[in-house]
Amino acid sequence: MSDxxxxxxxxxxWGKWGRSFAEYGVVAAxxxxxxxxxxxxxxxxxxxxxxxxxxxxxxxxxxxxAQALGWSGIPVSSSYGACASGAVAxxxxxxxxxxxxxxxxxxxxxxxxxxGFFGPLPGDRPEDPDWLRFHVLGATNPTYFALYxxxxxxxxxxxxxxxxxxxxxxxxxxxxxxxxxxRKVFTEDEIAESPIVADPLRLVDICATSDGAAAVVLTSxxxxxxxxxxRAVRVAxxxxxxxxxxxxxxxxxDIATDSGVGAPPPPRPFRDSIAHAAYEEAGVGPADLSxxxxxxxxxxxxxxxxxxxxLCDPGGAEALLHSGATTLGxxxxxxxxxxxxxxxxxxxxxxxxxxxxxTWQLRGEAxxxxxxxxxxGLAINQGLFGHGSCVICST
Amino acid sequence: MTARVPVVEGLFTEDGGSARLxxxxxxxxxxxxxxxxxxxxxxxxxxxxxxxxxxxSTRGRLWSWTDNRYAPPPPYPARDPFTPYGVAAVELxxxxxxxxxxxxxxxxxxxxxxxxxxxxxxxxxxxxxxxxRTVWKWRPT
Numbered sequence: 303m304s305d306x307x308x309x310x311x312x313x314x315x316w317g318k319w320g321r322s323f324a325e326y327g328v329v330a331a332x333x334x335x336x337x338x339x340x341x342x343x344x345x346x347x348x349x350x351x352x353x354x355x356x357x358x359x360x361x362x363x364x365x366x367x368a369q370a371l372g373w374s375g376i377p378v379s380s381s382y383g384a385c386a387s388g389a390v391a392x393x394x395x396x397x398x399x400x401x402x403x404x405x406x407x408x409x410x411x412x413x414x415x416x417x418g419f420f421g422p423l424p425g426d427r428p429e430d431p432d433w434l435r436f437h438v439l440g441a442t443n444p445t446y447f448a449l450y451x452x453x454x455x456x457x458x459x460x461x462x463x464x465x466x467x468x469x470x471x472x473x474x475x476x477x478x479x480x481x482x483x484x485r486k487v488f489t490e491d492e493i494a495e496s497p498i499v500a501d502p503l504r505l506v507d508i509c510a511t512s513d514g515a516a517a518v519v520l521t522s523x524x525x526x527x528x529x530x531x532x533r534a535v536r537v538a539x540x541x542x543x544x545x546x547x548x549x550x551x552x553x554x555x556d557i558a559t560d561s562g563v564g565a566p567p568p569p570r571p572f573r574d575s576i577a578h579a580a581y582e583e584a585g586v587g588p589a590d591l592s593x594x595x596x597x598x599x600x601x602x603x604x605x606x607x608x609x610x611x612x613l614c615d616p617g618g619a620e621a622l623l624h625s626g627a628t629t630l631g632x633x634x635x636x637x638x639x640x641x642x643x644x645x646x647x648x649x650x651x652x653x654x655x656x657x658x659x660x661t662w663q664l665r666g667e668a669x670x671x672x673x674x675x676x677x678x679g680l681a682i683n684q685g686l687f688g689h690g691s692c693v694i695c696s697t
Numbered sequence: 698m699t700a701r702v703p704v705v706e707g708l709f710t711e712d713g714g715s716a717r718l719x720x721x722x723x724x725x726x727x728x729x730x731x732x733x734x735x736x737x738x739x740x741x742x743x744x745x746x747x748x749x750x751x752x753x754s755t756r757g758r759l760w761s762w763t764d765n766r767y768a769p770p771p772p773y774p775a776r777d778p779f780t781p782y783g784v785a786a787v788e789l790x791x792x793x794x795x796x797x798x799x800x801x802x803x804x805x806x807x808x809x810x811x812x813x814x815x816x817x818x819x820x821x822x823x824x825x826x827x828x829x830r831t832v833w834k835w836r837p838t
Contacts, residue, residue, distance in 0.1 A: 421770035428705045429734070437772040438704055438822075438832055439797055440765060445784050448763035456761070456811035501764040501806060547741050548728070552760070552786055552795050557732070562793030564726030565742045 304583070306396045307526035307534040308695065309406075309519045310338025311658040316483040316514035316645045320414070323356050324370040326515035327363075327412030330651075331371055334408065334517035339532055342371055345519075346404035348378045349395040351387030351411035351650025354423065363650065367410050384685030385597065386542065387411060388516065388653030389693060393540045395520050405525040411650035412515035419443070420511060422555075432555040432686070439557060443599070444508050446554045448500035451602035455502060458617040460605065462502050464624075466493040468601035469506055469643055471629050476640015478670035481655075483512050484644045507601040512646030516654035518661075535664045538678070539583035541692035545572040554686040573610040576690035577682055581612075584678075584694040588612035591634050592676040593663050595656040597683040598641040608636070611682055630671060638663065638671045653691045656681030660695045700828030701821070708732055709819065709833045710752075716819035716833050717755055718796065721748030729753065729792040753796070755817040756838065757787040760795045764806040774823040774830075785835040787815045801836035814838040 312333025314326040327350070335341060350367050353360035360366070364378030383390040388411040395407035419442045422432040435441040454460045469488050476482040488506060496504035526534040545553070546568035548560035553572065570578060581587055588611060596607035605619035613634060614622045622628060628636035639645070639659040642652070660679035662668045676697075683691040703709060709718050721733035726743035731753055737745050768779040783800030800806065801818050816838045821829040 419767070419770050422772070426772070431734075433772060434705065434732070435797070436769060437774070438708070439784060439799055440769040440773040440775070440782060441784055441797060442765070442769045445763055445765055448765075449761040449784070449786050452763055453761040453811070498764075498766050500766070503763075547739070548793075550793065550795070552797070558796040559794045561729040563791075564723065564728040565740050 304396060304400065304537050304539060305523040306399050306537045307521050307523055308537060308657070308661050309521045309526055309529065309532055309534050310334045310336070310340065311661045312337055312517050313481045313655060313658050314515040315481045316512040316648060319513045323353055323360065323412040323414040323515070324366050326513060327367045327410045327517070328370050330412065330515035330517035331367065331408055331410050334519045338519040339529065340406065340519060342374050344406050345374065345408045346376055347395060347398050347407040348376055349391040349407060349409045350378065350380055351391045351654070352380050352382040353413045353650050355416055356414055367412070383542065383689035383691065384687060385647070385649055385652055385683055386685030386689035386691035387650040389540060389683065389691035390542050390689070392518065392654065392657065392693065393542050396537060396540055399520055399522050405522045407520045408517065409520060409654060410515065410517045411652070411654045413648040413650055414513050415511035415648060417511070431557065435555045435557050441557065442500070443554065444500040444503060446552070447508060447600035447603060448503045449552065450606060451502055451600060454602055454605065458620065460602065460620055463490065464605065464620045465503070465507050465601040466490045467623055468598065468604045469493055472598065472637050472641045472643035475630055475638050475671055476644025479640050479644065482640045482644040483646050503600055503602065509599050509642035510646030512648045514645065514648035514651050514655070516651045516658050518654055518657050533665050535661045536696050537693065538586070538696045539580040539692070539694040541576055541580035541583065541690055543575055543579045543690040544688045546575065553688065572690070573606070573684060576684065576692045577611040577680070580680065580692035580694050584696070586678055586694065590678050591680050593638060593660065593673045593679045594634060594636045595639060595641065595659050595681040596636055598637060598643055599647070601643070604636065604641070607682060611680060630673065635673050638668065638673055653681065653683050653693070656683065657693050657695065660693070664695055664697050701831050702827045702829070704822050704830040704832045711819040711831065715755065716817045718753040718817065718833060720751055720753050722751035724749055729794060731794065731796055754789045754791050757789040757815055759809060759811060759813045759815050760786040760788045762786065762800065762806055762809050776823070785815065787835050798833050798835040801834040804836060809837065
């Protein structure tokens with residue numbers, strides 16, 4: 303079990319600011335260092351999450367941010383795992399500390415996002431599944447979200463009203479979050495008037511694309527113990543698992559699944575396995591969670607995650623939602639930050655933003671969105687091309 | 698008559714009049730792949746040897762579907778004005794895999810039900826100097 307500690311966190315608010323991702327990253331990094339009571343001189347390693355839509359500087363995010371913060375000579379890494387990039391960077395920094403190669407590491411994810419649908423990188427590349435799905439099928443990200451949502455309706459009797467209830471909940475949660483981009487309470491009527499993007503999902507069911515940045519200061523347990531003035535949060539687990547063959551559940555950006563012929567089925571589907579690995583490492587289970595941040599790319603997907611992280615059995619998410627258990631004040635509030643519904647997606651920053659929220663929750667500093675007595679928090683996310691991302695934090 | 702040319706070479710054929718998906722099949726473990734993508738079998742329980750070229754089943758059962766109401770970004774060859782299009786995920790029994798495809802023209806997504814039988818067809822996606830560029834689609838049987 304990991305004993306690496308979070309000594310500080312910081313964010314740049316999400317929005318559509320149109321500035322360089324490095325500007326946001328520096329704001330978040332400086333905020334995290336200030337939160338930890340440290341300066342750049344104390345940092346021995348910088349791990350960053352890449353961004354694919356900001357040219358070469360985005361592919362070498364570690365050095366871009368090191369330069370923007372002011373070269374200090376430290377080693378860097380630049381990780382990409384799509385929406386899981388932040389967790390991959392966090393894992394690199396954690397491993398560095400666990401290996402005794404550093405006591406203090408800074409982890410940063412920052413993005414400047416284009417408007418509208420994410421598209422593939424430019425060029426004519428039929429061998430690239432991400433190009434292929436757009437060119438041949440017009441299968442956007444919301445297309446996949448809608449396929450999952452429709453299947454949920456057909457298998458479990460979910461309705462668009464259930465999906466709307468997720469949006470209403472998250473919009474209330476995010477209302478008081480200063481880092482959220484959308485701070486407005488949605489009503490079911492307003493949601494019903496939102497245009498359909500990919501049936502059954504409406505525009506407000508689907509997360510926007512945002513600019514934003516998040517940063518985390520990780521330290522060894524000994525280093526954190528030397529700073530009793532700070533309230534450290536423990537990183538109990540980081541899961542960055544990939545699927546197990548055959549992955550027979552449709553996954554972005556593929557246009558077909560693996561074949562189930564010729565190999566035993568995996569012990570559990572990919573999304574379940576992301577949480578399972580984290581629970582195993584942390585030595586906790588779903589019943590131990592005080593709070594969870596899940597990747598609500600769509601409202602319907604939040605319901606899938608309830609089941610993937612074991613809050614309820616398959617098909618039970620709608621009942622769990624309507625019981626109030628996942629609302630602030632309930633047994634295990636989900637997305638107290640407001641989730642992607644209130645933030646929109648800033649790809650390499652998103653997994654780290656989840657960790658920032660868990661840290662504030664576990665320190666009791668989340669203000670109006672505080673989960674009373676939070677002791678164990680889980681953040682989960684998935685990046686296309688088979689990237690799992692799950693972080694469990696504890697007091 | 699305008700020539701019909703697949704939108705991307707090597708993914709499907711309509712030679713002989715009926716649409717078939719072109720994938721890979723492992724002669725050792727029996728796994729199927731679509732697209733073939735790589736020349737070798739990627740079942741980690743197999744020896745990872747070369748794949749045979751293979752045509753996939755042309756019928757399956759509906760796994761899920763949607764109706765896209767907004768024009769996707771390039772490289773989707775969206776028409777102007779944009780026409781909404783459906784996308785279906787269909788489960789092939791023999792291959793034990795799910796394959797995406799657009800819904801055939803004239804298919805009303807509101808009439809579909811989970812698990813219903815679907816069949817493969819080839820239809821034009823757009824036109825260019827080479828002719829009608831065709832793609833595979835799924836149609837209720």
